[in-house]
Amino acid sequence: MASVEDGALIWTRPEPGTRRPKFTRDQLAAAALAIADAEGFAAVSMRRIAADLGAGTMTLYHYVRTKDELVALMDDAIMAEVLIPPGELPPGWYDGLTAIATRTWDVLMRHPWAPHHLRNAPTGPNAMRHFEQSLAAVAGTGLDAPSRFALLGMVDDYVQGSALRADEARSGGEPTADTAAARFAQAQIATGDYPHIQALFSGADDPATVWSHLTGGVSGRDRFQRGLSALLHGAATRMNLTLPDR
Template sequence: MASADDDALIWTRPEPGTRRPKFTREQIASTALAIADAEGFAAVSMRRVAGELGAGTMTLYYYVRTKDELVALMDNALMGEVLIPEDEFPSHWYDALSAIALRTWDILTRHPWALHSLQNAPVGPNNLRHFEQALASLAGTDLDAPDKFLLINLVDDFVHGNALRSAEVREAGEPAADGSPVDAALRFGQTQIATGRFPHTQALFGDGDPREAWGRVVGPLSERDRFRVGLSALLHGAASRWKLALPDA
């Protein structure tokens, strides 16, 4: 039986049913995502989205009741990008989990602001479809429910953690203005290394600017390729732990 509170969720309400609705939820979400990608999540507001759509703010409230509902639409739209088309879904558990993880990583690194700003968004239809695909990837294994859930969460944690770290590294690699937090952190790090109390760190980075040594430290692999190596190590470890068959070489 439906709860009286269900109407509070935008997914439980049909879109406004005029004969010719001016806007769709997809249009609204796409507009909000474009603003966040260009200017950051803080630039997203009901007024701003309405302006980009050429509508009055009160008109937008006819389609989306609150800023929280707008955030829910944005998150659901991003999760729609993560979904793998059915005709492309791999049959082997390893290939399927790899495809889901890599596609999720690609989307998160394309929209890095979402790592923080959308983490508390309510679960939408595409979140459920994403979880369904993760379960489908393990349907052919002998894993029980707790182990399936554990493996899916291990992969999910690795994806989000790696995407977050990649975003931080890219930010740190940008030119740091004098007096900025990044500049202050770099100067502090160099000062501490110079004390001699961090010999392993000093051996890794040397005595110069850590950013100049970064390319040597991380090696020639791209961020995406480093992610793939880590994901492969994780899934091979899972295969060893749970006696799961790996795909033919």
């Protein structure tokens, strides 16, 4: 049976102690991220990373013991991208949270597979720094600890949900499946059982034109920022927070 020490998180163990290790954990994480970004998370394996780095597969186990530890490194590398550089966090809760949330969303758009596949990764050093940075953004609100935590939770839920939805929209489905789904939807609408949906699509031959009209033709990032602004304004009203003068 493995001891507690054997099961310790990778962060509690130092990097390999040889005088000149061939690789670093950061290099392993970077290689894994590059594979996942290019080919999807399923393509990530110790064998594949070793091949990309020009190393033997067993060599990598000198740096990480399991696939779970590799996932932890990948998550921490992404959280490093999320961090706002020192001294650049805008003052004020509204601008601070806007900057953190927008930067997080931008990072997740670069790694769209991450919200789904890394959601159970253990908390690493950079995730701790991100949480600390988020708490710093709301430190001057005058809210009690549970309310500050609730505010951060609302923003995190919105960011993660928006990123997941963007990934689903980007992934789409097989063209034949999409066509079949469209035919099914059109047939259902024609029954008259869905009057509000029917009114929404009235006069549109191509559903895509309806979507473009409804979204105003704005980018996904703009839609994200509009929703974030609405969320924060609502939180300000509910929590009696002061909004910045614009």
